[in-house]
Amino acid sequence: MATKASRASARLMISPAVILLFAWMIVPLALTLYFSVLRYNLLNPGPTPCFGWENYYWFLTDPSFMVAMLNTLLLVGGVLLITVIGGIVMALLLDRPMFGQGIIRIMVIAPFFVMPTVSALVWKNMFMNPVNGIFGRIATGLGFDPVDFFGTMPLASIIIIVAWQWLPFATLILLTALQSLDQEQLEAAEMDGASWLSRFRYIMLPHLARAITVVILIQTIFLLSVYAEILVTTNGGPGTASTTLTYLVRVSSLLQWDVGIGSAGGIIAVILANIVAIFLMRMIGKNLDA
């Protein structure tokens, strides 16, 4: 049983973490909020910044904002679609008896450990380059015109790269969930004459539902912040064809040095991420009681 003294010391031990995280969250966020209502550009040495709401107006009415929102949605949605479906397929496959399962698993998981800048550059040059890339070679070999991936479909190319990075994550989590499924239940259903498809539909999929939700929510949090992959492949272009919200904020604040508009964009990004976060937190919170 916890004594009064141990409670006091417990509070003492938790306080550094709480204070640090509180400072990390509140101070920059408050500053961002403050900057977002200032007319403040680091390139203008003029008078001190003054108050105004127009940053939000400019950011929201900037044509690249709608494009960036749409691109963010497509990027997150596209990667989720590929990784969740691909992850279910891979998890189902890896769950079956086979030889050398450990080695195959290691191969499937490997991309997750490759740093974003490496995977983006490798895909860009060795695979998607229309002249020397492997895809280009295969297309030419088969008599087709090679596809200029980043010229004609920049966002789709980035989606492919990011999906490759995150497929292992989805596979690993879904496989872990699948392995906790009660085998006897499956066998009973099979003896009762249920086909594989109905076993999948009525037993496996409901069992996986929770893990799938977790995969979707956690990936969304990370995918909203995809940055390095865009930086080293397309730089957001051509034009704004592959600019996402994260990238747009970064460009306005650290390239155009418009602290005000960049901050307004940052606040909008925070609001969007929080909508997702609320759902994720609720799920994890439920699990904490169990």
Place this chain on the structure above:
Amino acid sequence: MARAVSTRTKTLNTVIAGTLGFLIFFPILWIIILAFKTEEDAIRAPLEVLFQSGWTTDNFSTVQARSDYFKHFSNSVIISLGSTLLGLVIAIPAAWSMAFVPAKRTKDVLMWMLSTKMMPPVGVLVPIYLIFRDTGLLDSRFGLTIVLMLINLPIIIWMLYTYFREIPGEILEAARMDGAGLKEEILYVLTPMAVPGIASTVLLNIILAWNEAFWTLNLTAAKAAPLTAFIASYSSPEGLFYAKLSAASIMAIAPILIMGWFSQKQLVRGLTFGAVK
């Protein structure tokens, strides 16, 4: 009960899963191969690369000579190890107290810590950048270590918390009865039991810090740049040198790839905050 599976089914499964696994792994395999080829050979057709070209190890020394791999490597090591160890020092007491002396608000505190992780980095990019610029922390290993420690602190606390919760509290009480103080309790009773959990937490966090590519790219220039930025510098025009890019890539990912393979299980637990075990 496990059913007997015929060798044929097993072989078929192996072939299908093996093929898909190979395709997923192929990009990594390919850069491993290209890293040992000359530039002229590396841009030949894939089959020629495989069967009609020699091997060389020159690329690795060229990469080192040209862009000082070891400087970036040591930056990566210092930043990822430093942020993880610093995080541990702060997280272990916090996780300990929440796991063994839970209060009414413990759950709220945990959820709140998690919520800090949900904040998108661009939301705080501008102020952090300006603060760093004004305090001279821009492009310093110390500044980056602090930032990475803070962004990973919630994960460290959560992972440790889920591990600590599995340690029976009775053992700690027994130690207390025998007169162990708080210090002894942590040092001699809790720590040995918690070592496996701490080890996997450390492993996962080194991986996350090593591969972090938002803050490392935005807050460093030349001096403190870790391997993520080192590779980004190859994006153009050196990107056209396939063999050197491959060698540089292998040098950047190899340590983490090897560590990662050892930490598969912990990865699930750490990245889902215990929601999937």
